[in-house]
Amino acid sequence: MKTRRDFIKISALAAGGLAVLKPALSFSSGFFPDEEVPLDESEAQRTPTICEVCFWNCAAFAYKDRKGKVQKIIGNDIDLHSKGRLCPRGTGGPGMLYDKDRLKKPLLRVGKPGNQKFKEVSWEEALDFVAKKTREVGEKYGYESIALLDHGTTAHHFEHLFKSFGSDNTAEPAIAQCLGAREAGFINTYGAGIGSPEPTDLRNAKCLVLIGSHIGENMHNGIVQDMSTGLDRGMTVITVDPRFSTAASKSKFWLPIKPSTDIALLLAWMHVLIYEDLYDKDYIEQYAYGFDELKAHVRPFTPEWAYTKTDIPPQDIRKTAYEMAKAAPSVVIHPGRHTAWYGDDTQRTRAIAILNALLGAWGKKGGYYFPEKIRIPRFPHPKYPEPEWTWKDITKDKYKGAFTGVTNILIDASLPDTKLKHKIKAWYVVATNLIQSIPDQEKTKKALQNMEFVVVVDTMPTEITGYADVVLPECTYLERYDYLRTTRHKIPQVALRMPAVEPMYDTKPGWWISREIGLRLGLDKYFPWKDIEEVLDWQLKQVGSSLEEMKKVGVKSFEREEPLYLEDGEDYFFNTNTGKIELYSTDLDAMGYDPMPVYREHPQPEDGFYRLIYGRVPMHTFGRTINNPLLNELRDENHLWVNPKIAKLLDLKTGQEVWLRNQDGVVSTFPVKVRITERIRFDSVYLPHGFGQKNKKMGRAYGRGAADSEMITRVEIDDVTGGTGMRGNFVEILVEKPQKEEAES
Amino acid sequence: MRYAMAMDTKKCVGCGDCVVACQTENNVPLGYARDWIVEKVEGTYPSLNLELRSERCNHCENTPCVRTCPTGASHVIEGGIVKVTHDECIGCGACIQACPYEARYFHPDGYVDKCTFCDHRTSKGQDTACVAVCPTHSLTFGDLDDENSPISKLLRNRKWKTLAPEAGTKPNVYFLI
Incomplete structure (x- = not known):
């Protein structure tokens, strides 16, 4: 089949026909063949970094050996994300830097359908091409028709570029495929989302409830560490999972639930708390809206009813509800992170949010604390142009609760036969392998074929690079500056990533790539700085620090302005329509959704499946x-x-x-x-x-x-x-x- | 001075951070390891037990590896740490056979290699690389002769076991259970 975009194996070209070696043979001896003695951190040169191996973004120091190679990466002791200890992926960061399979040169697709290949080109040629195609598509269909699908820290540089040329059609798989439902569930209950890192006060919690969340298998560093200290303190863990996860093995109670029935269990827990008078009455009376409606709603959902749905015996449902009530308000029903499960996911996370409210956990020590971050002003630039249409115009009439661009909607808008009123004509794909990070690969590939132009920015030759017209090789986090990390945590912190080594091969940092494209599009006024160091130094000086200081310390803490927890009986305004915690959601009601979570049956596998x-x-x-x-x-x-x-x-x-x-x-x-x-x-x-x-x-x-x-x-x-x-x-x-x-x- | 390690199986999540940290600290060749993770599952669904362990050389008090070494390359240093002098090792592999814990491997450069309790660090009062990195704080290194050391306290206050006690090697790595 002849297609606009043949899938191109980068191996066919960049390696020059070189056979792929078995990994163990790629290195003659140790991972650092030149090193004879272990590196003493106290004597080694170190530079601050922020780990980019996952989104937890731990602050750390990279240590270099005598030959200038990054040999070790160790957590920054004062950093609240890592508490001085990285996870295996962060510790293994040098492996990413020295992976010989990295993207090394800009690549341009050449040839005719059915016989295409990549050609190595200079940055000049690659960037000129990107700018030319961007302008072509922009002038023909409007810049709004160019979509940015992105992930991670590099995303910020390209979001700025997009807003500068007038497109707000940005979406992260991390939202629609992961935590979007959770944020919506909590926003519609507390008027505030969860955010990252999750503000769960596990250091002080007496009870932790995990619903399908496999902490320890997901190495969300701070939470894993907090759970471990909790286990030391004798915190009760209750895990709901059809699989005996690592977390389940650490739990006092493991509830092996029948998949897809979580809402039934959550409703039954609410039933027990309310009808056995175990909920926090003062808290609910002062802060909550819609308790009577909720009470009437959950009346039929007894543990006996839930047993028929979930396979969890009624006595276990009661016993675990009592455990939570006993620990309240120092209890965390964890909101999870990957929450895109069965299609009623906002309602399930709403149920989790409500359960936390019944236990009085939101805003309380050992429950959910109020995170704080320091506001760092943006480097001054003119106002962005106003796009004629945005993601909202193709999303909001159908998914009224969406709060950012939705990846799959942008992909729908990219299909040749799309019914949506606005169409997407080109993609920038930044640091996300859409083939794996979005479900329905065939649909993604169909959309790819329909694009006038696709550029991929990444460090590794992931599957999506094979569909690009141009591949721009970014250097790894250990070779670049990025914008500051402003931590939303118990204490506001700022953290710096700076290059530990010069970019290897012909790779460039994301900030540089986006700026070069911007300059080629005549958007100079949005990039009124020479390099990112100028931006960072200016920003840091606005909050009483400097780039020079941050290069030494890596992380800087600031004073909190508001209390960490609610005082007993304190007046508090929640950012909802009623100013209260909405057990009954007025917003969801107005938008035509269930105002309180409803359990619905989901399909079960047929025989043999x-x-x-x-x-x-x-x-x-x-x-x-x-x-x-x-x-x-x-x-x-x-x-x-x-x-x-x-x-x-x-x-x-x-x-x-x-x-x-x-x-x-x-x-x-x-x-x-x-x-x-x-x-x-x-x-x-x-x-x-x-x-x-x-x-x-x-x-x-x-x-x-x-x-x-x-x-x-x-x-x-x-x-x-x-x-x-x-x-x-x-x-x-x-x-x-x-x-x-x-x-x- | 009697160095030992306690490994808390109740907290370990088997992430392998100890393995990577050892690899970058000690320049262990890819494809080999001085420490590793063991997962043991018992029971039938849904009555299950899972034990996760980070294992390494047990730095035994009674050392079959040292006894069988024909050249004296395998030896015991201050604090009871079992080490191999690479230059003196002829790679005969007798120690590998003698070790009941499979803690030793042939280094591709022609000698036998194993965990050193990071003596280059611990002699300076630092923790071993694996202990220092463990995100769940499952590993504790210390001196058993000091009754106030954290490891001595842990072993007094927690139930523990050692591996293959029947081998009579008197291991110095303790698994908290």
């Missing part, structure tokens, strides 16, 4: 780190977790390779090895996310394991925010290799 549950492994950040030599060592492929009963039924053995086929007939490109384990329910299988990479240039990651995202073709849209529920996919296990219809790599 198992629900696909996916999650994280602690040593990897999605697919982004699988190729990191240090982290690949720890886990180089995923396994399909299968309950022994099912293994017996299908005659499977641990280590056996199988293929997956989902309810829509999509077959996994690569096989995956079976892991027979009691840790998973009989009606589900579990597949850690991020593996099964299809780009051969990712030498260590290519073809290792299966990609859950490939199996996620049925998406249940959250009707409030447009988020993409991905847990409603069912797979069969195939023991024979299926006939492949179309191989991509």
